[in-house]
Amino acid sequence: MEPNILLIGKNLSTLDILCQELKKFDRKVFYANSEELIESNLKNNSIDLISVGAGLPDDVSERFVNFIKKIAPETPIHIMKRIPGMTPYSQIDFTNEKAVMLRMINARK
Numbered sequence: 001m002e003p004n005i006l007l008i009g010k011n012l013s014t015l016d017i018l019c020q021e022l023k024k025f026d027r028k029v030f031y032a033n034s035e036e037l038i039e040s041n042l043k044n045n046s047i048d049l050i051s052v053g054a055g056l057p058d059d060v061s062e063r064f065v066n067f068i069k070k071i072a073p074e075t076p077i078h079i080m081k082r083i084p085g086m087t088p089y090s091q092i093d094f095t096n097e098k099a100v101m102l103r104m105i106n107a108r109k
Contacts, residue, residue: 003048003102005095006041007031008064010055014088021092027099035067042072049102051095054080055088076102 005027009015015031022029030045032038041047050068052061065077078098080091 001103001106002026002028003099004046005029005099006038006045006047006050007053007091007095008038008050008056009033009053009088009091010060014055018088018091018095021089022095025096027096029095035064038064038068039071042068042075047072047075049098050075050077051091051098052077052079053088053091054082054086 005022007015007018007022007029009018009031010033012031012033015033019029019031030041030047032041050072052064056064061079065079068075068077076098078094080086080094
């Protein structure tokens with residue numbers, strides 16, 4: 001079963017495009033760029049994994065991760081590392097890899 005994914009990033013229009021692209025892989029994806037949207041998604045959707053983009057400033061990313069850990073401590077959070085040449089599109093490969101890994105872990109249970 002495909003996991004429900006929450007993408008977290010800086011720009012909602014970019015997140016919307018990334019969400020549309022991930023849906024081409026039959027992923028069920030939600031997105032947020034604020035604590036309010038993160039909380040709403042975690043409370044209203046069954047989120048299996050969270051992908052945090054590398055475009056967020058470090059302090060914002062850290063704040064979001066700490067906020068998530070208080071609301072959904074069991075939900076895996078994957079934070080992209082900044083590397084040269086990275087673009088917003090890099091989050092698609094990163095998120096797909098994490099989704100496949102979670103499926104394999106769940107298949108072993």
